[in-house]
Amino acid sequence: xxxxxxxxxxxxxxxxxxxxxxxxxxxxxxxxxxVSLPYKDQVAGFEKLKxxxxxxxxxxxxxxxxxxxxxxxxxxxxxxxxxxxxxxEEAIVISVRYPKGTPVSYLSKYHFYLGYYKxxxxxxxxxxxxxxxxxxxxxxxxxxxxIPALACQALAHLYYESQDYKRxxxxxxxxxxxxxxxxxxxxxxxxxYEECINLNALDSxxxxxxxxxxxxxxxxxxxxxxxxxxYYKLVGDINIKKQRYNTALLYFLKAAKLYKKTEYxxxxxPIYVDLYYTSGLLNDKVNAQxxxxxxxxxxxxxxxxxxxxxxxxxxxxxxxxxxxxxxxLQQAIILLPIVFNPTDxxxxxxxQQLKNLSQKDYAFTPLLDKAEILSLDKNNKxxxxxALNTYLLLxxxxxxxxxxxxxxxxxxxxxxxxxxxxxxAIETCFHLNDLEKAFxxxxxxxxxxxxxxxxxxAAKSFLSKEEAEKEAALRxxxxxxxxxxxxxxxxxxxLQAQATLDEYVKSLExxxxxxxEYRYNNHVPKLSVVRAYLARGQQSLLSYYEGxxxxxxxxxxxxxxxxxxxxxxxxxxxxxQLTAFLSDRHLLNQQYPEYLKISNYFYQLLFAPLKPYxxxxxxxxxxxxxxxxxxxxxxxxxxxxxxxxxxxxxxYSARVLINxxxxxxxxxxxxxxxxxxxxxxxxxxxxxSLSTSENALNANRKLFYSTSLLTNExxxxxxxxxxxxxxxxxxxxxxxxxxxxxxxxxxYLADSxxxxxxxxxxxxxxxxxxxxxxxxxxxxAYKGEGVFSLSRGFMGTGVPSIFSxxxxxxxxxxxxxxxxxxxxxxxxxxxxxxxxxxxxxWLRKADRxxxxxxxxxxxxxxxxxxxxxxxxxxxxxxLYTAAIFLLLGGIWFALRxxxxxxxxRKF
Numbered sequence: 001x002x003x004x005x006x007x008x009x010x011x012x013x014x015x016x017x018x019x020x021x022x023x024x025x026x027x028x029x030x031x032x033x034x035v036s037l038p039y040k041d042q043v044a045g046f047e048k049l050k051x052x053x054x055x056x057x058x059x060x061x062x063x064x065x066x067x068x069x070x071x072x073x074x075x076x077x078x079x080x081x082x083x084x085x086x087x088x089e090e091a092i093v094i095s096v097r098y099p100k101g102t103p104v105s106y107l108s109k110y111h112f113y114l115g116y117y118k119x120x121x122x123x124x125x126x127x128x129x130x131x132x133x134x135x136x137x138x139x140x141x142x143x144x145x146x147i148p149a150l151a152c153q154a155l156a157h158l159y160y161e162s163q164d165y166k167r168x169x170x171x172x173x174x175x176x177x178x179x180x181x182x183x184x185x186x187x188x189x190x191x192x193y194e195e196c197i198n199l200n201a202l203d204s205x206x207x208x209x210x211x212x213x214x215x216x217x218x219x220x221x222x223x224x225x226x227x228x229x230x231y232y233k234l235v236g237d238i239n240i241k242k243q244r245y246n247t248a249l250l251y252f253l254k255a256a257k258l259y260k261k262t263e264y265x266x267x268x269x270p271i272y273v274d275l276y277y278t279s280g281l282l283n284d285k286v287n288a289q290x291x292x293x294x295x296x297x298x299x300x301x302x303x304x305x306x307x308x309x310x311x312x313x314x315x316x317x318x319x320x321x322x323x324x325x326x327x328x329l330q331q332a333i334i335l336l337p338i339v340f341n342p343t344d345x346x347x348x349x350x351x352q353q354l355k356n357l358s359q360k361d362y363a364f365t366p367l368l369d370k371a372e373i374l375s376l377d378k379n380n381k382x383x384x385x386x387a388l389n390t391y392l393l394l395x396x397x398x399x400x401x402x403x404x405x406x407x408x409x410x411x412x413x414x415x416x417x418x419x420x421x422x423x424x425a426i427e428t429c430f431h432l433n434d435l436e437k438a439f440x441x442x443x444x445x446x447x448x449x450x451x452x453x454x455x456x457x458a459a460k461s462f463l464s465k466e467e468a469e470k471e472a473a474l475r476x477x478x479x480x481x482x483x484x485x486x487x488x489x490x491x492x493x494x495l496q497a498q499a500t501l502d503e504y505v506k507s508l509e510x511x512x513x514x515x516x517e518y519r520y521n522n523h524v525p526k527l528s529v530v531r532a533y534l535a536r537g538q539q540s541l542l543s544y545y546e547g548x549x550x551x552x553x554x555x556x557x558x559x560x561x562x563x564x565x566x567x568x569x570x571x572x573x574x575x576x577q578l579t580a581f582l583s584d585r586h587l588l589n590q591q592y593p594e595y596l597k598i599s600n601y602f603y604q605l606l607f608a609p610l611k612p613y614x615x616x617x618x619x620x621x622x623x624x625x626x627x628x629x630x631x632x633x634x635x636x637x638x639x640x641x642x643x644x645x646x647x648x649x650x651x652y653s654a655r656v657l658i659n660x661x662x663x664x665x666x667x668x669x670x671x672x673x674x675x676x677x678x679x680x681x682x683x684x685x686x687x688x689s690l691s692t693s694e695n696a697l698n699a700n701r702k703l704f705y706s707t708s709l710l711t712n713e714x715x716x717x718x719x720x721x722x723x724x725x726x727x728x729x730x731x732x733x734x735x736x737x738x739x740x741x742x743x744x745x746x747x748y749l750a751d752s753x754x755x756x757x758x759x760x761x762x763x764x765x766x767x768x769x770x771x772x773x774x775x776x777x778x779x780x781a782y783k784g785e786g787v788f789s790l791s792r793g794f795m796g797t798g799v800p801s802i803f804s805x806x807x808x809x810x811x812x813x814x815x816x817x818x819x820x821x822x823x824x825x826x827x828x829x830x831x832x833x834x835x836x837x838x839x840x841x842w843l844r845k846a847d848r849x850x851x852x853x854x855x856x857x858x859x860x861x862x863x864x865x866x867x868x869x870x871x872x873x874x875x876x877x878x879l880y881t882a883a884i885f886l887l888l889g890g891i892w893f894a895l896r897x898x899x900x901x902x903x904x905r906k907f
Contacts (some may be wrong), residue, residue, distance in 0.1 A: 025062045039077040046071035050353060065091040069110055072117075081117055087483035088114040091611055100200035109728065112154070113148050125269050125473040131155045131450060149179040149187035156194035160201065169198040175285075189218040193227075196234060201352050205241045212238065218641060229258035229267065236274060245281045269299030269682055270307075277311045279444045303362045306335040310366050321372050329373075331364040346374075346386045351396045351751070354903055360401050366393050368421060375428045384432050390436075391425035395444055399522060419445075423547035430906040432551060435561045436527055439654075442897060443524045444544050446623035456572065525658060527561060533658055534558050537830065537865065540614045543621035544606070546896060553606065554686050562613050566605060568740055571788075574602045575627070582631065583807060585854045592852070600636035606630060607642070617647045617832055617865065622669055626650055627808060631853035639851060641843070649861040652792065660800040661864040671764065672871050673704040674727035678715040678734055678750040687748060693733040696772075696815035700731060703819075705871055716751040724796070725764035729825075729868065732816060735771035738789060745779045745790050747771070754790035759793035767868055768825065769794050770803040772814050777804035791862050800864040807858045814848075817842070817859055825868050832865035 021178035036809040050071060053064050070499050091110050097100035115130030118252040131151045138147035141894030145832050152175025159168035173551035175191030178184075192215045199208045208687060212235055219228050230254035231456045239248035252274045259268040276467035292308070330345045333816055338353040367390055374387035395900045398418060416802060422445035427440035434803035458832035525533075534541060544553040551566040579586045607629065630643035642648075651657040675697035681687035694711045701707040708727070712721055737753075746753040756779070771790060775819040791804040803821065805814075817838055824834035842856050849855070 009505065023058065023201075024061075026066065027053065027058070027063050031066070032475060034074075035070065039074050039800055042074035042154050043071070044080060046074055055335055058510050060094055062096040062103065062106055065095050065102050065106060066257045067108065068094075069106075069113065073626075074115070076117060076120075081121055084568045085114065085117050085121065086119065089370045094336055103146075104137050104141035105147075105246040108137035108141070108143060110148045111137060111146055115151070115154065116815075119154075123473070124158060124162065125469070126156060128155065131158070138361075139178075145189050146179070146182060146184045149175045149182065150174075151189060152178060153187060153190045155192055155196065156191065161200050162199075165198045165201045169195060171201070174200060185218060187220045189215065189222045189227075192218065193231060193234070195363060200237065205283050208234075208238050209242070222587065224263045225258045229255045229262070230266065233267075233271060233274070236278075237517065240278065240281075242273075245278055249278045249282065250547055250694075257346045264299070265298055269301055270578050271293060272298060274306050276308065278313065278314055302335055302337045303359055306332045306362055306366070308336060309647045309777050310369075313366065313369060317369065317373065322376070322762070326370065326373055329366045333363065333370075336363055346395050348390055349392060353392070354397050355400050362395065364401075366396060367397070371428075372424055375424060375431075377430045381432070384428055388425070388428050388434070388437060391421065391428065394421055394889075395425070395441070396507065397809070398444075404737070409548055414417055419547070422633050423545070423549065426441050426547070426552050427549065430565055433563065435554065435563050438552070438563050439530070439543070439556070439561075439613070440524045441551070442545055442554055442621075443653055445545060446621075460558045492891045519638065524655060527556060528535070530556055530654055530658070531558050533661075534615075534619075537617060538615050539617040539619055539865070541619045541621060542607075542610065542614070543599075544655065546624050551606075553610070555610045557613050557615055560613065562610065564609065570605065574605060578602050578627065580626075582628065582853060582857075585852065588852050589849065589856055595853075596633050597636045599631065599633045602627075603632040603634060603642070614670065616645070617830075618649075619654075619865070620650045621646060621652070621654055621657075622650075623652070623783075625787060626777060626806060626860060628853065628857040630836075631857035640870055641853070643836055643839045643843070643857070645829075647832040647865075649832040649835075649865040651863060652795070656795070657864060658796065660795070661866060662677070670706075670726040670728075671708045672703065672706040672725060672727065673701055673729045674708050674710070674733045674736075675701055676710045676720055676724070676730070676749075677712075678748065679712050680750070681748055683751065684748065684753075689735060690735070690811060692812070692815065696733060696818065697731065698816075699819055700822050704729065704820050713750050717749045717752045717754055720749055720754070721758075721760065725762055726771075727766060729770075729822070729870075730766055731770040731772060731822070733772040733818075735814075736771070736776050736790060738775040738778050745775070745788075747773055747776065747790055756788060756790060759797065762797060764799060766799045768796075768803070768831070770804065770818055770822070772803075772818050774805055774808040777806050777862065795863060801866070803831075804833070804860055806860060807854065810855070811853060817856075827869075828867040828870060830865050830867050831861050835861050837861065 011203045030045070034042050034049070037045065046067065050067060053059060053067060058064050068087045071082040072091070074085040075081075075087065076607040088110055092114065095107040095110065111130045112789050115134060118124075118130060119127035131154050133149035135148050135155070135545065138151065151622075152171045156168045156172035156175060159165070159171065171189050171195035176188060176195060179188035184880055192211060196208045196211050196215060199211075215231055216235070223231065232251045236248045236255065238253065239245070240838035244617035252271055254272045256275065256879075257266060259265070270837060272291050276288055276291040276295055279285075279291055295304070295308055299308075309310050309328045313325045313332060316322070316325035316328060326345050330342065333344070333349060334340055338349055338357060339370055340353060342348075348367070349363075354360060357363055358865060371387045373393065374383045374390065377383050398421070422441050425441040425444070426438055429435070429441060519552065530541065534556065540555060540557040542553065542555050544551055545798035547568070550568045551571045553564045553566060555562050555564075567604065577598045581591070581598060616628070620626070628648075629646070630641060630648050632642045634640040634642065634645070676699050677690065677693040678691045679691065681691055694709075697709055697711065701709065708723070710716075712724065720732070725733075732747065734748050735748045736745065736747040744755050744757065746755040748754075771794075776790045779792070781787045789804070791802045794802055809817075820838040821831075821834050824837060825831055829837075837860075839856050843851060848853070
């Protein structure tokens with residue numbers, strides 16, 4: 001379960017003898033007596049003791065702060081959390097003000113419990129701060145309570161509840177390490193559990209499976225019956241995923257037995273739903289019926305009851321009993337804690353009703369199954385329309401869920417889970433020939449997190465730090481309650497938190513309209529808007545989606561559009577062969593005729609049928625690895641590359657392209673061109689020096705007027721980070737590392753590397769970034785989001801145009817390409833055409849080996865192909881010329897005056 005396994009051990013009150021007066025000793029003696037009383041009596045006793053300490057002026061040492069701590073615990077136990085928080089805050093203030101009076105270990109303890117109280121109040125940002133402080137102080141001065149490991153466990157669970165599973169996992173692992181070092185088996189057990197549930201949430205089933213034996217072994221000696229029940233439930237879940245249903249049944253039964261023994265009936269109802277589900281998987285109808293009755297008897301949890309109906313629907317779906325399945329699915333939705341009374345099985349709840357659900361994933365599954373069943377009959381337009389409306393509702397639900405996710409790891413995990421939704425939605429649009437909605441779902445299927453990043457980055461300048469922190473705290477509060485399984489107890493808390501957030505966001509719309517416009521821009525433009533954008537440059541957009549059942553291709557030009565489906569098996573086979581050639585120079589050289597056949601086949605499959613709809617400038621949008629279309633051959637017998645006919649650029653999504661292209665450039669101050677080349681890499685011996693890179697930059701700087709270079713040791717990471725955002729055009733010549741498995745590509749500077757995560761979000765004035773390094777356009781591909789390359793990292797800061805590379809390119813060739821491209825770009829030639837003309841010139845002059853696509857097709861343009869803005873000081877030559885003429889005129893006038901003066905002088 002997602003309930004925090006945490007017991008308030010009201011800690012040791014052993015006598016603190018050092019430097020204690022007789023009065024202090026008497027107070028500590030009272031501590032022992034009071035903590036054994038009922039909480040109500042403790043409150044009265046601690047209040048009296050507090051007043052005595054004040055009378056004796058004992059208010060700045062451990063005796064008094066520990067009194068406040070114990071008093072706060074009694075108040076918290078009697079549901080007076082507000083006063084408990086106030087007392088603990090006072091204890092912390094005194095401890096900080098008089099550090100000699102209170103050991104650091106006690107201050108660590110106070111922060112830990114204040115974090116716990118803040119979490120119970122719903123102040124999760126503050127809870128995290130206090131837990132973190134408790135952890136740090138606990139490491140500074142070890143204590144007998146195991147606070148660092150406890151704090152790690154609390155943080156791991158808090159992040160788990162907030163659906164930031166990656167960060168939750170980090171804290172759990174830290175807690176395990178600390179508990180092992182301290183020989184603390186109790187906290188070791190708890191942190192291993194936190195590790196397991198975070199891994200399970202990330203679908204790392206194999207890793208969880210390896211941890212479970214250790215968890216169960218420790219639980220025998222160091223877990224309560226309730227905790228053992230939770231562990232058994234987890235073991236059952238993992239065995240379900242591994243399809244070991246008999247083992248799963250055994251552990252669910254163990255959990256049910258312990259929940260019944262300890263009278264945890266809130267957990268008992270959902271576990272009977274698990275037992276019903278498992279019995280169904282085992283085709284045990286007798287036990288399934290028995291567990292269904294027990295689930296109905298013990299369940300007061302509407303989410304668990306909804307899940308019961310959803311399981312029944314899945315069983316009917318497998319038997320192809322679709323009408324009955326629809327009835328169960330509708331019942332699953334009705335049972336959710338929303339007011340929804342449909343008149344027929346096609347009707348859906350409203351988006352607002354779904355927004356008010358604390359656990360939105362319980363609505364996601366039945367709605368997705370409902371839409372899938374409706375879309376099965378490809379010839380029934382009514383059903384397809386209902387299915388499409390359901391997919392649109394699901395997309396809105398996904399937005400609500402996404403906004404409440406905190407960590408990037410969790411967001412990416414969810415993006416990958418959503419592929420089936422968007423593929424089914426696009427397929428439904430294909431059967432309805434609804435191009436408008438097809439474009440909508442294509443856009444929502446990709447680079448959503450990049451767009452969020454761009455919007456958030458652009459919005460920062462319109463909101464104060466205090467307001468931003470308040471919004472983040474409210475959002476985390478909603479996220480925590482959404483993921484809590486204490487459904488009945490926390491439902492009102494969730495609704496209140498959601499209402500508070502909605503009200504706050506609404507106030508932002510009125511008080512900070514520009515911030516709201518950027519931050520909450522979730523709009524997908526209409527096709528008419530896209531056509532208008534394309535018409536400005538006579539461009540066309542080719543957007544394609546690689547699904548499990550086919551490849552969907554949508555082409556849009558300034559006047560019309562076309563949606564086409566391609567056979568997936570054929571596409572994959574040809575695509576894999578094409579990639580194999582492009583990634584292996586020797587193979588391409590040895591089997592060049594075969595490459596021409598493969599590339600032509602791929603051209604005929606994907607590109608040729610779309611030619612009537614394409615203009616000479618084509619934008620390619622895909623969420624997978626980029627295919628260099630320029631290298632496809634129109635002929636299977638001789639090289640006739642598409643670069644001879646089309647100028648290509650690439651984008652993560654049309655929304656990213658349009659939003660970024662419309663971004664107004666920051667101020668005109670500062671340099672126009674910044675060139676960066678570390679040249680040498682003394683800290684990494686495997687990297688060869690790029691001895692001519694400085695010469696290449698010196699040649700390129702002559703193309704501009706206002707320039708600056710960072711070369712050799714000046715090209716430090718910190719210098720680059722400080723200066724690049726201020727330049728309009730930036731070229732970085734270096735080595736880079738990236739592959740399609742690593743999540744952390746990096747580029748090397750003079751003193752260290754710059755990884756993807758190091759690229760900070762900030763306001764930039766850069767319009768063009770040229771990454772003259774190998775493989776800056778590749779990285780790990782995340783389904784539903786795209787390739788996480790260095791180029792994407794820089795684009796996330798707001799850079800609209802980036803020249804990037806797909807594979808290793810010869811240094812000298814790269815310098816030639818960069819000079820020719822920048823030479824054309826400096827004359828305000830559109831960037832895609834600048835690249836096309838450079839590649840065409842290369843092909844006209846190249847020898848046989850240089851004609852191979854590996855030599856020239858690996859450089860691509862990502863983002864906007866708009867021409868560079870005219871350099872503000874491009875009239876400098878005119879000024880220089882005018883100044884020279886004025887100077888010469890002045891000299892001529894002076895000489896004339898002298899001659900005139902001499903002519904009139906009398907001797």
